[in-house]
Structure formats: structure tokens, C-alpha cells
Amino acid sequence: MRPVDIIHKKRNGGINTKEEIEFMVNGYVDGSIPDYQISAWLMAIYFNGMNKEERYYLTMTMRNSGDIIDLSGIEGIKIDKHSTGGVGDKTTLAVGPLVASAGLKVSKLSGRGLGHTGGTIDKLESIPGFKTAISKDEFFKIANEVGMVVAGQTGNIAPADKKLYALRDVTDTVDEISLISASIMSKKLAVNSDGIVLDVKTGSGAFMKNLDDAVALAKSMVEIAELNNRKIVAVVTNMDQPLGEMVGNSLEVWEAIETLKGNGPEDFTELCLELAASMIDLAGIYEYKEARKILEENIKNGKALEIMRKWIKAQGGDERVVDNPEEILPISKNIVEFKAEKSGYVSHIDAEKVGIASMVLGAGRKKKEDEIDYSVGIKVMKKLGAKVEKGDTIALLYVSDKSNVEESLELMKEAYEITDNPPTEHKMKLIYEKIS
Ligand code: URA
Numbered sequence: 001m002r003p004v005d006i007i008h009k010k011r012n013g014g015i016n017t018k019e020e021i022e023f024m025v026n027g028y029v030d031g032s033i034p035d036y037q038i039s040a041w042l043m044a045i046y047f048n049g050m051n052k053e054e055r056y057y058l059t060m061t062m063r064n065s066g067d068i069i070d071l072s073g074i075e076g077i078k079i080d081k082h083s084t085g086g087v088g089d090k091t092t093l094a095v096g097p098l099v100a101s102a103g104l105k106v107s108k109l110s111g112r113g114l115g116h117t118g119g120t121i122d123k124l125e126s127i128p129g130f131k132t133a134i135s136k137d138e139f140f141k142i143a144n145e146v147g148m149v150v151a152g153q154t155g156n157i158a159p160a161d162k163k164l165y166a167l168r169d170v171t172d173t174v175d176e177i178s179l180i181s182a183s184i185m186s187k188k189l190a191v192n193s194d195g196i197v198l199d200v201k202t203g204s205g206a207f208m209k210n211l212d213d214a215v216a217l218a219k220s221m222v223e224i225a226e227l228n229n230r231k232i233v234a235v236v237t238n239m240d241q242p243l244g245e246m247v248g249n250s251l252e253v254w255e256a257i258e259t260l261k262g263n264g265p266e267d268f269t270e271l272c273l274e275l276a277a278s279m280i281d282l283a284g285i286y287e288y289k290e291a292r293k294i295l296e297e298n299i300k301n302g303k304a305l306e307i308m309r310k311w312i313k314a315q316g317g318d319e320r321v322v323d324n325p326e327e328i329l330p331i332s333k334n335i336v337e338f339k340a341e342k343s344g345y346v347s348h349i350d351a352e353k354v355g356i357a358s359m360v361l362g363a364g365r366k367k368k369e370d371e372i373d374y375s376v377g378i379k380v381m382k383k384l385g386a387k388v389e390k391g392d393t394i395a396l397l398y399v400s401d402k403s404n405v406e407e408s409l410e411l412m413k414e415a416y417e418i419t420d421n422p423p424t425e426h427k428m429k430l431i432y433e434k435i436s
Pocket of ligand 1: 165174179180181183184207
């Protein structure tokens, strides 16, 4: 086989075979095919796409390039949850204890964040004492005994994806559905779960800015999982504004705890219930409607919160955080208000800018080496559709000495649009589609 023939075929709109895809990806990983030929192939895929089978072969070749995580040490059905990411997305922290309260075991390997806010691991490490570097035996033990465990990702999952992603990044071939879906699914299918619930975000704070692209991505990922005999549901959800109210590490943990106490923001609570019920349904424990009833009940009766307490304790964290999050978590007492400059309706929020405004306060990393300040972030007081008067507080900035407050305020100003008319219902809708 010659790379140039495979590139030629794709360039002319042809279909690459399993063997050709394996040849290109494995050749890139072992160094026998140079960057320039893979770049040309990626660009040909960018323009001509891949069919369902090609996407599957690309996914599986990248998946098989690294470790496969075996969860058989955990009893029962294992359902994974994945979000394509957004601002204020702390769903794992609340969904985990929720589904565990209904009998499903949740074991997650998560990463640190690069960009606006920290990843799940960063958020959890804002809880004093919480350890995310745990052994495989501890991981299984906590999952079996508590029903919920999250550890930092170690090992070598889909190294081919890492290498290809770096090349896509510098050749402007990231935003193509085949390549994105294969990239995400290569990492998801590397974990031997029984099923996956995907939260595919769309809007100003999401990777997929428009709904049609998000739906196409969701469908593509569902098809790939099905070819791998994996149960899957994808929920396409709104990221045209931050999820919930809190953006920033400790603040997001605080909000997750309040949500399990029944005091969470409406949108965040609803999304957690939707994802959790979908996971329980996929696992075959209860059907969706019944699952929702049980989950709502487990918020009211405190069962889900108790799982959170046990989980935090099992991973070495200060469990008192569940009773007094504001006191135990490092949350800055230094608060700056962001106020409305005119009266009207909040008609647009650039959620990504809110994320960046939080990052410049210190809540996220610009570079891999940056240290996160857990105590800072943003509380969004006015969301899409809110009526505001000039001078009303739109958001609270939790700042520290090192925070760049002026830059953050400037970004918030750019992020918010206040007009005479409210936004459309569609823009404020939380859940757009469910694909299975
Ligand atoms: N996230 C991924 O993991 N891969 C992509 O290609 C895009 C987003």
C-alpha cells in the first residue's frame, strides 16, 4: 500500500477500506508515514467526509492504539457518561451520586481542563483532601462499596488520537464531523462500559455552535457505538448560556451539592435528572419515567446527598463539605459585581466569553503548566430572558489578589447583550433532541 494512493482515493471522493485506514493511522503512530501525507489525507477527509463504516474503522484503529480499560472488577452494569463540554458543566458531580442512589455504579476516569474552567478532576480537587490519584484496587473498591468513584486518567488511552488531534489543530482540520466523532468515540470505546450516555452541547459556549452540526455529530457517535454493539443515547442540549449559575471550580462543587439538596438552579437540576434517568434506563434498572420519579425522590429524601458524602470521604475528602460547602470549600470572600449598563432583556450571552472571563480570574488554565485558583469564578445571576434594570447585578465575580478583574469585567460586558425584546423560546430551550 502507498499513502499517496489512499490520499488520492479520498481526495477524489472515494471510500477508504478498513485496511487503508489502519495503514494510515498505524503508519502515522509508528512514524513510517510523515506529517505531510497525513495532513493531506486529513484535509481530503475534511472536504469529502467519511461514511459510517469508515468512521467506525477510524475510531477502532485509534482506540486499539492504546490501553483498553477493563471495568470487570466492578459489579453490575456499567454506564458511562460523557459531555462534549461547556461552561459551568459540572453534571458529573451531581449525576454520579444521583444514579448511584438508584443502584447504578458510576466509575469515571476524568481529565484536567485546559481552557475556561477546570475539568472534573480540578473541580474535585478543590475539596480539601480529595484524592484523584488512586490505585486500580481502590478504584474498584470505592465503586463497589459507595457506587461512585472518579479518578484521574492515567495510562495511554488512544495515543493515535492525541497525535492526530495535534496535527488537526495546526492544519485547521478539527471541525469535521467524521474526525470529531471518531476522536471522541475512540476514547469512550477504550473503556469497556456496557453503555454510554452522551451530552452533546450546542450554542455559544460549545464546540458545535449550531444545532444541525450538533445533531449530526450526535448521530454519527451513536452509529459508531452501535457498530461496536454498545448501548448508547445522545442528548443534544443547550450551551447558549452557562449551565446553572456557577462557573469556577469550588463554586461548581458548591452548586452540585446544593442541587443534591434540592436547591439547585432549574436548568442544571433538569439536565442532571435527564441524564441520570437516561443512564438508569439504558442500564435496564428502571424505565425512564420511573427512573425520574425515583431520582427526584432521592433528592428529596437525601439519599443522593448521602452518596456524595460517602464518595467524598472514600476518596479522602473532607465530608463536612456536604453540610457546609461555603465554609469548607476555598471560596473567595472578595466579590466584585458586574452590573447592567442599560435596561431590557438579556437576549444573548456568549457563554464562551463568560468561561474566559472566569479563566482570567484564575479558574482555568491558559497553558498546561498554569495553576488553577480554586477559590475564584463567576456566579451568573441573570440568564437568558431575564428582565433587567440599569444598575442591576448581572453576575458576581469571585476574585483573588492575582485575578485580572478589569479584563474579566470587560469580557463580561462583551458577553452580555441586553435588548428591548427577549430571546426566542428556542434559544432558551434546554434539551433539543434525544437520539438513540
Ligand atoms: N473533542 C475531542 O475529543 N476530539 C475532537 O476532535 C473534538 C473535541
